[in-house]
Amino acid sequence: MTMPILFEFEALPVRVVTEENGEHWFCAKDVCTILGYSNSRQVISDNCREKGVRRTDTLTEKGKQELQFIDEGNLYRLIIRSRKEEAKHFESWVCDEVLPALRKTGSYQLESRSTASARIANHRLRLSLGKELHRTRDPALRTLIHQQLADVSNALGLPTPDIDSLGRTAPTVPDVLRTFWEALNLLDSKGVDYNHTARSNTLAINLRELTRLLSENGRTLQIDTVQRQAMWQSQSPRCLHKNHAVHSRLTGKIIKCWVFERQAE
Numbered sequence: 001m002t003m004p005i006l007f008e009f010e011a012l013p014v015r016v017v018t019e020e021n022g023e024h025w026f027c028a029k030d031v032c033t034i035l036g037y038s039n040s041r042q043v044i045s046d047n048c049r050e051k052g053v054r055r056t057d058t059l060t061e062k063g064k065q066e067l068q069f070i071d072e073g074n075l076y077r078l079i080i081r082s083r084k085e086e087a088k089h090f091e092s093w094v095c096d097e098v099l100p101a102l103r104k105t106g107s108y109q110l111e112s113r114s115t116a117s118a119r120i121a122n123h124r125l126r127l128s129l130g131k132e133l134h135r136t137r138d139p140a141l142r143t144l145i146h147q148q149l150a151d152v153s154n155a156l157g158l159p160t161p162d163i164d165s166l167g168r169t170a171p172t173v174p175d176v177l178r179t180f181w182e183a184l185n186l187l188d189s190k191g192v193d194y195n196h197t198a199r200s201n202t203l204a205i206n207l208r209e210l211t212r213l214l215s216e217n218g219r220t221l222q223i224d225t226v227q228r229q230a231m232w233q234s235q236s237p238r239c240l241h242k243n244h245a246v247h248s249r250l251t252g253k254i255i256k257c258w259v260f261e262r263q264a265e
Contacts, residue, residue: 004058005102006148008125009034009093010086017056017069018102025054025069034090035082040068047081048074064233072099126152134167137226142167176230183214183221190217196248196257203237204246204257237261 004015004027012034015027032040044053052071057064070078079091129149136142146163153160184205187194192213197204207223214221221227232239241259248255 006144007098008128009090011124011128014098015058015067016098016102017058022103023071024099024102025056025071026075027058028053028068028070031070031075031078034084035078035087036084037078037082043078044068044070044074047077049077122152122156126156126158130161130166133163136167138229176227177234179221180227180231183210183219186217186219187213192217193250196246196250196255197259198249199262201262202240203260203262204244204248205260206255206257209255231258234260 004017007014007016012030014030014034017025019025028044029040032038032043037043048070052074053068055066055068058067075094076091079087126149129145129152133142133145133149136145142163146160146166150160184194194205194210194213195203196206211221211223228242232242237260239258239260241257243256244259245254246257246259247253
């Protein structure tokens with residue numbers, strides 16, 4: 001799974017992945033937001049070369065997500081076609097600050113600047129990173145954000161807050177998942193059918209229906225943000241899709257399901 005470096009351009013996030021060969025890939029959604037493109041997928045399809053576009057499993061604040069990234073060549077193609085005034089400023093920021101820093105150090109280091117406006121901007125960035133860390137519960141992502149916070153704090157000559165003082169880590173994924181699979185085992189033991197797919201190697205579950213079935217069988221299951229994140233990160237069995245449209249073998253209708261690989265019996 002990829003963990004991108006998080007930058008900020010005028011309070012907007014820009015995620016960048018650097019390969020071992022020195023190539024840099026930019027999150028297409030972030031770039032399109034800055035350049036004023038409303039439909040990132042269509043814009044990428046119409047204006048970017050396919051060779052420089054890829055989808056990568058990426059660690060985000062919502063857990064593992066498949067994000068689209070573009071290479072430098074495609075980045076410049078989108079900048080040239082943008083009608084926003086910020087496009088030239090964005091290009092200068094990428095070329096004069098981000099890329100030189102990445103090629104030199106492998107990360108983006110805030111330079112010491114004496115102007116009041118720059119220090120105010122850096123203070124705002126420091127505050128936003130602190131807020132992001134406070135609401136993020138994934139351990140790996142918290143570490144990544146804390147590293148960014150340390151860079152900004154050092155550039156301002158300020159202490160870096162202790163990571164444990166800003167929010168808390170989510171419960172261990174296996175412990176959270178255990179409750180979920182135990183609930184499914186209960187339904188299995190009572191002969192309750194909740195699998196909507198006809199495929200023998202997958203399991204498709206509608207969460208709203210699942211909570212209803214469990215309630216009818218004397219069991220409650222809280223499917224909150226932590227539970228959903230743990231399910232999305234599940235590797236055994238592996239989660240394939242979330243909120244995926246499935247043609248239900250139970251109702252004959254299309255229903256949104258979480259889809260998992262089905263373990264061999």
